[in-house]
Amino acid sequence: MSSFTKSLCVLLLAGLVLFSCKKDEEVGPKNTINIEGAEYDLSQGLLIDYGPYAANEPNAQVLFLYSSGVKIHEVGGKLDSTSGSGHAIYFEISSSVSKALTEGEYLFNPYPPFKAGTFLYSYAVFKANFVTFDGEFYEMAEGKITVKKEGVNYVISFDCTETDGKHITGFYKGPLKVYDEK
Numbered sequence: 001m002s003s004f005t006k007s008l009c010v011l012l013l014a015g016l017v018l019f020s021c022k023k024d025e026e027v028g029p030k031n032t033i034n035i036e037g038a039e040y041d042l043s044q045g046l047l048i049d050y051g052p053y054a055a056n057e058p059n060a061q062v063l064f065l066y067s068s069g070v071k072i073h074e075v076g077g078k079l080d081s082t083s084g085s086g087h088a089i090y091f092e093i094s095s096s097v098s099k100a101l102t103e104g105e106y107l108f109n110p111y112p113p114f115k116a117g118t119f120l121y122s123y124a125v126f127k128a129n130f131v132t133f134d135g136e137f138y139e140m141a142e143g144k145i146t147v148k149k150e151g152v153n154y155v156i157s158f159d160c161t162e163t164d165g166k167h168i169t170g171f172y173k174g175p176l177k178v179y180d181e182k
Contacts, residue, residue: 028173029157029171029173030171031043031171031172031173031174032170032171033065033087033088033089033124033126033168033169033170034168034169034170035124035126035138035166035167035168036166036167038126040067040087040126041067041068041087042065042066042067042087042088042089042170042171042172043066043067043068044065044066044068044070044072044174044177045063045064045065045066045154045156045172045174045175045176045177046063046064046072046079046176046177046178046179047061047062047063047064047099047100047101047176047177047178047179048061048062048064048079048178048179048181049061049098049099049178049179049180049181049182050062050181050182051098051181051182053094053114057094057113057114058094058095058096058114058115058116059094059095059096059097059098059116060092060093060094060114061092061093061094061095061101062090062091062092062093063090063091063093063101063145063156063176064088064089064090064091065088065089065156065170065172066086066087066088066089067086067087067088068086069084069085069086070082070083070084070085070086070087070088070130071083071084071130072177078179078181079179079181082130083130083131084130084131085127085128085129085130085135086128086130087124087125087126087127087128088124088125088128089122089123089124089125089158089168089170090122090123090124090125091106091119091122091145091158092119092120092121092122093106093118093119093145094106094114094115094116094117094118094119094120095116095117096116096117098182099178099180100178101147101149101154101156101176102116102117102147103147103148103149104117104146104147105117105144105145105146105147106118106119106144106145106146106147107119107143107144108120108122108140108141108142108143108144108160119143119145121139121140122139122140122143122160123137123138123139123140124137124138124140124160124162124168125137125138126138138162138163138164138166138168139162139163140160140161140162140163140168141160141161141162141163142160142161143158143159143160143161143168144158144159144160145157145158146158150173152175153173153174153175154172154173154174154175154176155172155173156171156172156173157169157170157171157172158170158171
């Protein structure tokens with residue numbers, strides 16, 4: 001084989017190797033909710049802001065993280081209903097700011113007076129039908145939510161225990177659609 005042909009083969013092989021290598025993707029947790037060793041995907045999130053509970057009290061908000069099979073319906077830009085099937089976790093949160101989640105930790109506290117940095121009534125649903133309301137339902141009895149912000153994305157992790165002692169954990173990184181319901 002001539003040296004030109006060998007050189008051409010080496011160049012083609014090197015080019016093939018360089019272009020076929022994929023850029024390493026960012027490694028990190030997946031958007032999931034977990035219970036008793038079972039893992040379920042989460043794909044989207046929304047935040048509903050109801051404004052302060054009363055004068056000089058924190059904002060009442062709902063954080064709702066859900067899987068791709070769950071559909072959110074709006075009427076006139078306002079949240080109307082849900083349908084579809086899938087998995088979700090729902091947190092009623094007390095936040096010090098409006099229309100956003102404050103970065104930091106939120107601890108479970110279902111008793112008034114409600115303080116910023118706490119969450120109260122919360123539940124998770126698995127294999128749920130959001131029209132018939134069938135599925136596996138778990139109400140939280142204790143837990144912690146951690147919130148960070150990276151640009152337009154929230155980085156949310158949660159570690160909770162439901163009323164029968166089952167451990168529910170999860171992670172979500174992505175934007176939240178905000179509904180102002182004041």
